[in-house]
Amino acid sequence: MNAVHRFAIPQFKLANAVRTLSLALAWAFAVPATADYLPDPKAAETALWASPSVAQARGESAAQALRGQSLQQGREEWRLDAEVDQRRIQSTPSDNFAEWGVALSRPLRMPGRAEADRALAGALDARAAASLGEALHESGRQLLTLWFDWLNQSSQSALWQAQRQLAEQQLASVNARIRLGEAAHSGRVAADAALAQIRLQQQQAATRLLQARNRLLAQFPGLPLTADATLPPPPPPGFGGSAETYVSTVLEHNHELFRARRQADVLQAEARKLAGQRSVDPTVGVFYRNEMGGNEHVLGLGLGFTLPGGARRTDQQAAEQLAVTARDAAIRLEQRLRADARTDYETALAQVANWEQAQQAAQALAESARLTARAYELGEGSLDQALLNRRLALEGQLAAQQTQLDALAANARLKLDAHQLWPLDVDSDHAHAHP
Numbered sequence: 001m002n003a004v005h006r007f008a009i010p011q012f013k014l015a016n017a018v019r020t021l022s023l024a025l026a027w028a029f030a031v032p033a034t035a036d037y038l039p040d041p042k043a044a045e046t047a048l049w050a051s052p053s054v055a056q057a058r059g060e061s062a063a064q065a066l067r068g069q070s071l072q073q074g075r076e077e078w079r080l081d082a083e084v085d086q087r088r089i090q091s092t093p094s095d096n097f098a099e100w101g102v103a104l105s106r107p108l109r110m111p112g113r114a115e116a117d118r119a120l121a122g123a124l125d126a127r128a129a130a131s132l133g134e135a136l137h138e139s140g141r142q143l144l145t146l147w148f149d150w151l152n153q154s155s156q157s158a159l160w161q162a163q164r165q166l167a168e169q170q171l172a173s174v175n176a177r178i179r180l181g182e183a184a185h186s187g188r189v190a191a192d193a194a195l196a197q198i199r200l201q202q203q204q205a206a207t208r209l210l211q212a213r214n215r216l217l218a219q220f221p222g223l224p225l226t227a228d229a230t231l232p233p234p235p236p237p238g239f240g241g242s243a244e245t246y247v248s249t250v251l252e253h254n255h256e257l258f259r260a261r262r263q264a265d266v267l268q269a270e271a272r273k274l275a276g277q278r279s280v281d282p283t284v285g286v287f288y289r290n291e292m293g294g295n296e297h298v299l300g301l302g303l304g305f306t307l308p309g310g311a312r313r314t315d316q317q318a319a320e321q322l323a324v325t326a327r328d329a330a331i332r333l334e335q336r337l338r339a340d341a342r343t344d345y346e347t348a349l350a351q352v353a354n355w356e357q358a359q360q361a362a363q364a365l366a367e368s369a370r371l372t373a374r375a376y377e378l379g380e381g382s383l384d385q386a387l388l389n390r391r392l393a394l395e396g397q398l399a400a401q402q403t404q405l406d407a408l409a410a411n412a413r414l415k416l417d418a419h420q421l422w423p424l425d426v427d428s429d430h431a432h433a434h435p
Contacts, residue, residue, distance in 0.1 A: 037227050038412060039147060044422050047220040048139045057135035064128035068121035074114065076107040079285070087292065097293035105285025105302060113276045120269040127262035133255035136424050140416050143223075146216040148409040151227060152402065153209040158229070159398050160202040163391060167195040170387045234352050234407030237414055243345045246418065250341040251334065253419040260333045264326035271319035278313060281306035341417065348414050351407035358403040362396035369393040 039047070048054060080102070087097040109117075171191040178188060213225060239246040251257060282305055289298040369389040415421040 037151060037231050037408060038421075039143070039223055040226075041422055043222075043224055044140075044143065047223040048136055048143065048422065050222060051139040051142075051220060053135045054132070054139050057132045061128040061132045064124050068125050071117040071121040071124075074109045074117065076109050078104065078106045080104055081287075097291070097295075099289070099291045099293070101287060101289035101298075103285055103287035103302065105283050105304070107281055107283045107306075110276075110279070110282075112279075113273070116269070116273040116276045120266070120273050123262065123265040123269040127259060127266050130255055130259035130262045133424060134259050137255050137416075140422060140424060141413070143220055144409065144412055144416060146212070146219060148405055148412075150209070150212040150216050150225065151231075152405050153205065153212040154227075155231075155401050155405070156398065157202070157205040157209045159394055159401070160198065160205045163198050163394055164195070164202050166387060166391055166394070167191070167198045170384070171195050173387075231401070231404055231408065234355050234404060234411055236352055237345055237348045237411060239345070239414075239418070243342050246345045246414065247338055247341040249418045251337060253425065254337055254417070255424075257330065257334055257337055260326070260330040264323055264330055267319060267323035267326050271316055271323050274312065274316040274319050278308050278316060280308070344410070344414060344417065348407070348410035351403070351410045355400065355403040355407045358396075358400040362393070362400040365389070365393040365396035 038044075081104075082100070082102045084098075084100045087099050089095045089097075171188070171194075175188065178185060216223065216225065237246065239249065282303065284304075285302045287298075287300055287302055290296075291298060369386070369392070372386040372389045375386070412421060416424075419425060
């Protein structure tokens, strides 16, 4: 509100307004010794495992496990052949004989090929576990983003509610002055306009809160939406105050890097498997033949060889080139992740400093509002100025609370990436057995 009206108001109205606004600011600046502003760990873990991306990754992991079993069992299969023929003898004496035969054979998997298949199966299983861990980690990041968005909108909605109470008190004071004939009706117009603007802001905040809640529940429908109304001071990033310690911790648990390395392992295992296939493929079997109308019986062993062609060599070379490319990509990814982790740590540290500055500004505005309200009580100031200062104090707290949430979110992200917030480490058995 731009217009400022200076007049005296009844003492009980002033006391009521000051009391209401003081309680609002006391609630806004309250800092509990401990506060639950994050989802319950057990509920968060359950929600993460039930998220769509993790469910898809678990399905892909199960498929890779079956493929690994197929590789370990081997793809060599039995082959059954049968033939029927008729022998015709044209020399004297001429005759015709019905003949038939059967053969059973199977390719042999040499020890080197069996070992290459087992190595490929293990690499596929490890890659599937890394992919599942990456999906779980990304779901955790999404959960934190949506959760802090909901917390932010919730705190804004509460603060705009306090703003509305302020405007209603101001309007009541103006109406009291008009009834006493000590103020012009233009003051009511200005107060009504200010209240209408704040009601609009409150409605918009309530809409944003509902939207944030719906987005969170759409991705994590079973997650309880409960949190303390007040927030704790953002702690320093920790990790011994060392960015290097944090970077090392993150890289030890980074599933994206694990997956890139496991992908290189898979390609290298495929190259070794293709190298083994460049050797001769032996096939052994037994056969039986009934000849000369049953007068002759032939039982024997068969041995065959598949001679490799040039395609097998080029397939191996292509797989080796892909493996080298994947290893190089994993090295570049590690360099990027190292830089990103350092940036995240430094950002979290700066967010704490930003909150401290915003908190100091908000406290200064709150003190100014308190002194102005005290001046009203002594009849030395304007009610409009006192209420305006209280509104500025609330706006300062809104900014401080925003930076506080940003700092808390940055700290939670650090812990998540370091696997110190929720359990994100998975192995093959855990991936397949988790409910």
